[in-house]
Structure formats: structure tokens, C-alpha cells
Amino acid sequence: MKKLLLSFIIMGMVATAAIAQEQKDVKDINKERxxxxxxxxxxLNLTTEQTEKYxxxxxxxxxxIDKVMQDATLSKDAQKEKKMALKKEKQSKLFEFLTPEQQxxxxxLIEEKMKEKQMAPKGY
Known part of the structure; x- marks a missing residue:
């Protein structure tokens, strides 16, 4: 009986840690966004109208993107592929209201961001 109780306590601690990590990841993503x-x-010095559209x-x-990343039926590669497709789609819609200079x-900015990601140590 004590072993069973101990097992439940350990599982509860592990589950709590996993949930806390997931919440931290969501906070980090929202902060980055x-x-x-x-x-x-x-x-880009967006105008008021551009800011509203953006x-x-x-x-x-x-x-x-959040929906794709939460889809447990997709592999990590499939999630990444769908996420990239959505980002390209978003960019094409964004370019509809940006000036050529802003584009x-x-x-x-995107190139700079990609370079930073490539230089970041793995696991970060």
C-alpha cells in the first residue's frame, strides 16, 4: 500500500513538472512573439492602418500556428513543414499592405532572425 501511494506521489510530481515546463514554453513563445x-x-515604421492590419x-x-504545434497526430517534421507554410502565407498577405521599402x-529582419537562430546553441 505504501509503495502504491509513493508511486502516485511520484507520478503527480512528474506530471506537475511537465505541466509547469509546458506553461513556461508557452510564456516564452508569447514573449518572443x-x-x-x-x-x-x-x-518598418508602420502607419496606424498598417499596424491594425499587422x-x-x-x-x-x-x-x-499554435493549433498545428498542438496537433499530437503530426510528427515534429510535419509540424515544422506546416508551420513554415503558414509563415510564408502570412508573409505574402503582409506584403499586400507593405510598401516596397518596408518589404x-x-x-x-527575417534574414537577421534566421542567422541568430543558426548561431544559437542547440537546446535553446
Missing amino acids: TEWNKKVKDE DALCKEYDAK TTYKG
Whole structure:
């Protein structure tokens, strides 16, 4: 009986740790998104109208990406593939209301972000 109780306590601790890690990951993702969106708005000098469209676009696509990332039926590779397709789709819609200069600046920001990811140590 004591072993059974001990087993339940250990399983509870493990489950709690897993949930806490998942919540931390969601907070980190949301923080990264907020920082990225602020950087994009600042660097591109978006107008009020563009900012409203950008915010709506981000809200729509962040929800779609979150849904893909939570789909346990997809492999990690399939999730990544769908996520990249959604990002490309989002970018094409974004470019519909950005000026050519803003598009160039945005592409530069994306390249910079990709370089930073490549330089980051694995596991981070």
C-alpha cells in the first residue's frame, strides 16, 4: 500500500513538472512573439492602418500556428513543414499592405532572425 501511494506521489510530481515546463514554453513563445512584433512595427515604421492590419494578421496566424504545434497526430517534421507554410502565407498577405521599402526591410529582419537562430546553441 505504501509503495502504491509513493508511486502516485511520484507520478503527480512528474506530471506537475511537465505541466509547469509546458506553461513556461508557452510564456516564452508569447514573449518572443511580442518582442518580434514590436521590432517589426518599429523597424518598418508602420502607419496606424498598417499596424491594425499587422495585428489582425498576427492574431490570425499565431492561432493557426499554435493549433498545428498542438496537433499530437503530426510528427515534429510535419509540424515544422506546416508551420513554415503558414509563415510564408502570412508573409505574402503582409506584403499586400507593405510598401516596397518596408518589404525589403522586413526581409532583412527575417534574414537577421534566421542567422541568430543558426548561431544559437542547440537546446535553446
